[in-house]
Amino acid sequence: MLEEIRVRQSIRKYTDQPIEEEKIIALLKAAMRAPTAQNRQEWRFLVVQDRESLDNIATFSPYTGMMKQAQAAIIVLGDREVTPTDAYIYVDCAAAIQNILLEGVHLGLGTCWCAIGPNEERIEAFKNYFKFPNTHLPVAVIAVGYPNETKQWIDRFDENKITYWKK
Numbered sequence: 001m002l003e004e005i006r007v008r009q010s011i012r013k014y015t016d017q018p019i020e021e022e023k024i025i026a027l028l029k030a031a032m033r034a035p036t037a038q039n040r041q042e043w044r045f046l047v048v049q050d051r052e053s054l055d056n057i058a059t060f061s062p063y064t065g066m067m068k069q070a071q072a073a074i075i076v077l078g079d080r081e082v083t084p085t086d087a088y089i090y091v092d093c094a095a096a097i098q099n100i101l102l103e104g105v106h107l108g109l110g111t112c113w114c115a116i117g118p119n120e121e122r123i124e125a126f127k128n129y130f131k132f133p134n135t136h137l138p139v140a141v142i143a144v145g146y147p148n149e150t151k152q153w154i155d156r157f158d159e160n161k162i163t164y165w166k167k
């Protein structure tokens, strides 16, 4: 198994160390290596780095409190004008998000995937604040920072969840 896949965990506590611009670019390059349905590449990325906006994101959902410590947030959106089926937007953006999380591990960064859609209240809160167009569906916001916590690693491999089809 790739070491980045093996050790990745959601990290919700971060140090004050700012994130180098080239690392942000590396995360976005990783995101855009993800596969998309019909190769439409409808993902869009809004990078947030100012303290005030990060603190505001912490209030847009009961589960984004870690943004108060995060040094950056990447909002992942799908352009409905490019991909009209939301189900594809969600899976395409999810693949890009996972690439960001794994590249984050590679770069020594801690990340946490926080859902926005399909919760309508959260979608509205993000739309109102960041003023993106109605055509853009916000799928998730990823908190990014240098880790300030170590967590117990638990092996989740479970043979009971696997069936080998035999005809």
Ligand SMILES: Cc1cc2nc3c(=O)[nH]c(=O)nc-3n(C[C@H](O)[C@H](O)[C@H](O)COP(=O)(O)O)c2cc1C
Residues within 6 Å of the ligand: 008, 009, 010, 011, 012, 061, 063, 064, 112, 113, 114, 115
């Ligand atoms: C679709 C999705 C939405 C999530 N939303 C949140 C969230 O809003 N806040 C949060 O702290 N973690 C969120 N997480 C992270 C999960 O809680 C986390 O992945 C799960 O507990 C497993 O822990 P691990 O990532 O450390 O393996 C989300 C994960 C996914 C895949």
